[in-house]
Amino acid sequence: MTDLLVALLAGTVAAATPLIFAALGELVTEKSGVLNLGVEGMMLMGAIGAFAAATTSGSLPLGVVCGALAGVATAALFALLTLTLLTNQVATGLALTIFGTGLSAFVGQGYVSRTLTGLQPIAVPGLSRLPLLGPILFEQNALVYLSLLVFGAIYWLLYRTKAGLILRAVGESPESAHAVGYRVIRIRYLATLFGGALSGVAGAYLAVAYTPMWVEQLTAGRGWIALALVVFATWRPERVLAGAYLFGGVTILQFHAQALGLAVPSQLLSTLPYLATIVVLVVISRDVQKIRVNAPASLGKPFHPGD
Amino acid sequence: MRLRLTSRPEPSRAMLVTSPLLAAALTLGAGFLLFLALGQRPGAALHTFFVVPVSSRTGVAELLLKAAPLILIAQGLAIGFRANVWNIGAEGQLVLGAIAAGALAIRFDGTTSLWLLPAMVAAGILGGMAWAAIPAYLRTRFHASEILVTLMLTYVATLTLSYLVHGPMRDPQGLNFPQSILFGESALFPTVLAGTRLNVAVLFPVLVTAAAWVFVAKTFAGYQMLVGGLAPLAARYAGFKESRTVWVALLISGGAAGLAGVGEVAGPLGQLLPTVSPGYGFAAIIVAFVGRLHPVGIVVAGLLMSLLYLGGEAAQIALQVPYAVTSLFQGVLLFCLLGSDLFVFYRVRIGRRLPAGSRA
Numbered sequence: 001m002t003d004l005l006v007a008l009l010a011g012t013v014a015a016a017t018p019l020i021f022a023a024l025g026e027l028v029t030e031k032s033g034v035l036n037l038g039v040e041g042m043m044l045m046g047a048i049g050a051f052a053a054a055t056t057s058g059s060l061p062l063g064v065v066c067g068a069l070a071g072v073a074t075a076a077l078f079a080l081l082t083l084t085l086l087t088n089q090v091a092t093g094l095a096l097t098i099f100g101t102g103l104s105a106f107v108g109q110g111y112v113s114r115t116l117t118g119l120q121p122i123a124v125p126g127l128s129r130l131p132l133l134g135p136i137l138f139e140q141n142a143l144v145y146l147s148l149l150v151f152g153a154i155y156w157l158l159y160r161t162k163a164g165l166i167l168r169a170v171g172e173s174p175e176s177a178h179a180v181g182y183r184v185i186r187i188r189y190l191a192t193l194f195g196g197a198l199s200g201v202a203g204a205y206l207a208v209a210y211t212p213m214w215v216e217q218l219t220a221g222r223g224w225i226a227l228a229l230v231v232f233a234t235w236r237p238e239r240v241l242a243g244a245y246l247f248g249g250v251t252i253l254q255f256h257a258q259a260l261g262l263a264v265p266s267q268l269l270s271t272l273p274y275l276a277t278i279v280v281l282v283v284i285s286r287d288v289q290k291i292r293v294n295a296p297a298s299l300g301k302p303f304h305p306g307d
Numbered sequence: 308m309r310l311r312l313t314s315r316p317e318p319s320r321a322m323l324v325t326s327p328l329l330a331a332a333l334t335l336g337a338g339f340l341l342f343l344a345l346g347q348r349p350g351a352a353l354h355t356f357f358v359v360p361v362s363s364r365t366g367v368a369e370l371l372l373k374a375a376p377l378i379l380i381a382q383g384l385a386i387g388f389r390a391n392v393w394n395i396g397a398e399g400q401l402v403l404g405a406i407a408a409g410a411l412a413i414r415f416d417g418t419t420s421l422w423l424l425p426a427m428v429a430a431g432i433l434g435g436m437a438w439a440a441i442p443a444y445l446r447t448r449f450h451a452s453e454i455l456v457t458l459m460l461t462y463v464a465t466l467t468l469s470y471l472v473h474g475p476m477r478d479p480q481g482l483n484f485p486q487s488i489l490f491g492e493s494a495l496f497p498t499v500l501a502g503t504r505l506n507v508a509v510l511f512p513v514l515v516t517a518a519a520w521v522f523v524a525k526t527f528a529g530y531q532m533l534v535g536g537l538a539p540l541a542a543r544y545a546g547f548k549e550s551r552t553v554w555v556a557l558l559i560s561g562g563a564a565g566l567a568g569v570g571e572v573a574g575p576l577g578q579l580l581p582t583v584s585p586g587y588g589f590a591a592i593i594v595a596f597v598g599r600l601h602p603v604g605i606v607v608a609g610l611l612m613s614l615l616y617l618g619g620e621a622a623q624i625a626l627q628v629p630y631a632v633t634s635l636f637q638g639v640l641l642f643c644l645l646g647s648d649l650f651v652f653y654r655v656r657i658g659r660r661l662p663a664g665s666r667a
Contacts, residue, residue: 081645081646085645085646085648085649086652087645087646087648087649088645088648091596091641091645092642092645094395094592095593095638095642096638098589098590098592098593098634098638098641099634099638099639099642100638101638102631102632102635103631103635103638106629106631106634106635109631221459221462224455224459228452228455228459265470265473267466267469267470268467268470271463271466271467274462274463275459277455277459278445278451278455278456278459278460281451281455282445282449282451285450285451286449286450286451291450304312304314
């Protein structure tokens with residue numbers, strides 16, 4: 001029983017990691033007032049970027065870096081359109097996902113049957129010996145540890161630094177931030193590109209650590225689940241972390257369903273994460289006041305300093 | 308060097324028509340560069356992609372066959388988009404329409420009744436509507452984002468279809484392939500053009516386009532929804548109900564998508580398969596935007612998008628270019644269109660310095 005529990009929870013942590021990266025990235029982007037619905041597209045670009053680089057060079061770290069860069073490049077396209085050319089953020093985000101899906105499939109054509117030895121777990125000396133917690137948390141691969149570092153860094157940045165204060169000010173009231181002299185568009189660019197980088201890493205994690213392989217639409221809707229997580233977390237990083245582990249748990253449950261004695265067809269079990277997303281979204285959204293107070297006030301609205 | 312933008316007092320009518328053409332030209336330019344990068348002769352490749360597919364009778368029939376679901380779905384989506392209701396899960400509603408119609412075709416296999424096909428059409432529309440009713444209820448009752456709910460339900464719908472064709476709806480004599488029986492003649496739309504796959508379902512988008520035009524231009528409900536999208540506060544002040552807008556938008560678009568699903572399974576496919584649509588539900592989002600959310604524009608955009616599908620197939624066969632080039636073109640087209648919209652709403656000048664008193 002303990003073995004099953006450890007396997008379940010260690011699997012949960014592994015399944016939650018891409019959601020943590022993508023949702024934290026989107027959180028920072030949204031904090032600046034930009035709603036980027038293209039997370040799925042950026043993740044796919046990150047995934048194929050990482051897989052292509054890793055299989056070609058043989059270096060997994062280089063793959064992850066290339067994944068992040070692919071995410072940044074995809075996000076740059078979104079930023080150029082929405083922030084410089086002032087296009088509708090919802091429509092452009094959808095377009096980014098369609099574009100990312102197509103381009104990743106196009107680039108990835110030659111990589112479909114390639115194999116890759118994925119990122120190996122690293123046991124943290126000492127800590128991995130802890131009962132239960134050791135094998136669950138401290139025998140994971142480097143990207144899992146990185147996701148926790150990124151969480152700490154973002155929390156610190158948002159709530160303990162002046163840069164975080166400025167970022168939040170830009171998202172709450174771009175007019176005021178502009179009036180006191182902050183470069184709203186530049187800050188939004190940076191926040192969007194940062195979100196792209198983390199989405200890229202999320203995709204890279206799937207391609208070089210979790211799966212590790214490349215197929216079309218490898219991300220299977222995780223980008224959209226990450227978007228829902230940000231709402232679920234009412235734009236708080238610590239709740240993103242908790243939400244991601246909850247979803248990781250739901251995802252992993254389907255793989256262990258048979259061991260738990262559940263005789264449900266695999267396709268129907270696979271709908272669980274999506275149904276869970278809807279349930280959670282409903283539960284959190286029913287309190288309108290809570291969403292209104294917590295959402296960045298200018299979320300999704302274009303800002304043009306000349307007006 | 309910087310872009311200098313000044314808001315136009317009202318959108319430029321000339322640019323409203325010009326910008327889709329500009330976007331199409333930019334997409335062609337991107338295609339030219341892409342084929343060049345792939346080591347093809349760009350002129351010949353573009354000819355293969357955009358001209359060859361429609362230079363035969365069969366080609367034109369295929370163009371209409373693929374444009375039909377795109378136009379059908381996009382007309383429904385545009386009604387919602389105009390009112391700021393974002394149904395992006397038409398793909399899932401299409402799948403539900405296909406399942407509902409397919410269930411009837413399988414249950415009443417062998418019948419010669421003329422009622423089977425109309426019943427399948429009704430079941431498909433209702434199936435799509437029912438699937439879209441879920442996000443409508445969750446949005447109006449619990450304020451849950453319809454963007455995320457419609458999309459999540461798309462994954463649920465495709466997985467459910469996969470379960471059905473692997474299990475309860477699988478052809479018992481089908482050697483365990485994940486597919487249903489082939490539908491009987493009374494469950495298939497009759498062909499209208501001999502020697503091609505074009506069937507009477509091609510009339511649906513024509514009827515729906517006319518209905519959409521009447522709804523938008525002539526009815527009070529259409530007007531209320533337009534106001535709700537452009538000026539939500541004014542709409543609320545005038546007593547227009549937001550929840551009604553959400554319901555109407557989602558039920559219409561869901562029904563249209565469900566009907567498109569019937570058109571696929573009772574048309575070119577003739578059976579239930581794990582995949583009943585090559586992403587029509589998502590491509591229709593692009594069609595709606597490229598068509599400027601206008602009933603007539605959507606028809607033009609639907610034909611263009613259909614050509615992209617055919618071009619992708621032709622390029623795959625003749626040039627060994629991956630089929631994914633189609634969705635690549637789709638994304639680029641939408642980007643170019645959204646970018647060209649700048650000229651509709653702003654005057655653009657390129658200048659070195661910003662006007663006094665503003666900073667970027």
